[in-house]
Amino acid sequence: MAVTMLRDWCRWMGISARRGLLILGIPEDCDEAELQESLEAALWPMGHFTVLGKVFREEDNATAALVELDREVNYALVPREIPGTGGPWNVVFVPRCSGEEFLSRVFHFLEQQGQTVESVAGALGLGLRRVCWLRSVSQAVQPWVDTMRYQRLGVFSGRDQPAPGEESFEAWLDHTTDMLHVWQGVSEREKRRRLMEGLRGTALQLVHGLLAENPARTAQDCLAALIQVFGDNESQATIRVKCLTAQQESGERLSAFVLRLEVLLQKAIEKGALARASADHVRLRQVLARANLIEPLDEALRKLRMVGRSPSFLEMLGLVRESEAWEASLARNERAQAEEGAGARANAQADARVGAKAEDDKGPGGPGCEPEGLAQAGDQETGEPLEEGLKPIPEELGNEDGAGEMSPAKSSSGK
Numbered sequence: 001m002a003v004t005m006l007r008d009w010c011r012w013m014g015i016s017a018r019r020g021l022l023i024l025g026i027p028e029d030c031d032e033a034e035l036q037e038s039l040e041a042a043l044w045p046m047g048h049f050t051v052l053g054k055v056f057r058e059e060d061n062a063t064a065a066l067v068e069l070d071r072e073v074n075y076a077l078v079p080r081e082i083p084g085t086g087g088p089w090n091v092v093f094v095p096r097c098s099g100e101e102f103l104s105r106v107f108h109f110l111e112q113q114g115q116t117v118e119s120v121a122g123a124l125g126l127g128l129r130r131v132c133w134l135r136s137v138s139q140a141v142q143p144w145v146d147t148m149r150y151q152r153l154g155v156f157s158g159r160d161q162p163a164p165g166e167e168s169f170e171a172w173l174d175h176t177t178d179m180l181h182v183w184q185g186v187s188e189r190e191k192r193r194r195l196m197e198g199l200r201g202t203a204l205q206l207v208h209g210l211l212a213e214n215p216a217r218t219a220q221d222c223l224a225a226l227i228q229v230f231g232d233n234e235s236q237a238t239i240r241v242k243c244l245t246a247q248q249e250s251g252e253r254l255s256a257f258v259l260r261l262e263v264l265l266q267k268a269i270e271k272g273a274l275a276r277a278s279a280d281h282v283r284l285r286q287v288l289a290r291a292n293l294i295e296p297l298d299e300a301l302r303k304l305r306m307v308g309r310s311p312s313f314l315e316m317l318g319l320v321r322e323s324e325a326w327e328a329s330l331a332r333n334e335r336a337q338a339e340e341g342a343g344a345r346a347n348a349q350a351d352a353r354v355g356a357k358a359e360d361d362k363g364p365g366g367p368g369c370e371p372e373g374l375a376q377a378g379d380q381e382t383g384e385p386l387e388e389g390l391k392p393i394p395e396e397l398g399n400e401d402g403a404g405e406m407s408p409a410k411s412s413s414g415k
Contacts, residue, residue: 005263008266009066012313013068021066021093023091024062024091050068053259090171155199157201158201173231192219239268246261261286265283280311283316
């Protein structure tokens with residue numbers, strides 16, 4: 001379930017689950033800029049946050065992202081959904097547990113164990129009067145707590161692809177399971193009503209049919225039937241094959257592949273398809289065989305395998321992120337050198353063009369190499385006709401050497 005995934009992921013990353021958010025339903029083609037913009041628009045009231053990682057979830061056919069807040073989740077401000085590319089993204093967080101709810105769970109546990117509050121009073125180190133007082137307070141405030149804690153469930157219809165405003169079964173089941181724990185003091189009839197309030201389509205028809213067959217079915221019975229029909233029914237063999245065939249996709253970051261692989265490994269462990277003690281060994285083998293590794297990382301991991309030292313998930317993730325940071329630094333340096341070289345070549349080409357133009361200007365026939373008067377004289381010597389409207393100036397009016405200066409021809413009316 002989503003809350004379990006959130007808790008496990010936070011534990012792997014070494015952060016408090018009370019400061020973590022799991023964002024589900026992000027399209028695979030959503031880029032970093034779109035993701036950051038959508039998260040900032042929705043989470044800004046909650047303060048600064050950091051996206052710690054992303055992983056593709058096959059059951060949702062979408063990406064999940066882990067977000068760390070700089071403070072614990074403010075339940076009055078945290079959104080249930082974030083408007084984003086491809087429709088709303090579901091927000092998963094660890095539900096709060098009040099003092100009243102904690103006491104209720106303690107008493108419920110004692111009753112399941114066949115114990116009474118009085119029988120464990122000494123073990124708790126509390127006087128009988130104080131224990132009874134706590135129980136009376138819990139019972140007195142329970143109706144108020146149930147009223148204040150009542151939250152409408154999300155909408156689930158049983159569609160393969162949830163419509164806008166609907167949730168995937170896993171997200172809906174996670175929230176519903178948590179709320180059933182909170183509603184322990186609510187009547188069974190009210191629990192069924194609240195459960196059916198969040199159902200639509202095929203899912204609602206299924207529950208209607210179950211209750212028509214046996215009206216005494218509890219909300220938990222109805223939920224179990226929904227899990228059987230719409231839940232994850234992968235066999236041990238199927239999930240094991242998925243673990244052993246998982247590989248890094250084209251364009252997928254190595255750290256994202258390691259996170260995606262870890263989700264499969266944990267699911268395989270939960271279903272009994274993989275022993276927890278062999279998880280580190282399988283993870284190392286899959287990364288070496290199914291991922292694109294740079295030479296230093298590949299060499300380091302192979303040495304660890306040779307000495308029989310398979311890194312844990314956190315150790316593997318640390319090595320991978322260190323490798324990605326080194327690659328990014330190397331790429332930045334190469335880009336800077338390439339840009340510097342391109343700039344130098346551009347400057348050299350510009351200097352060469354300027355030099356060539358200067359040489360052309362100095363050469364024969366270049367601009368300014370022949371005065372205008374000489375050009376006109378050359379035209380006359382070659383016997384080319386004079387420009388229309390001009391005639392030679394008579395020698396007696398000309399200069400001493402009879403230079404071929406021209407004067408405007410007189411109009412015919414002047415003769």
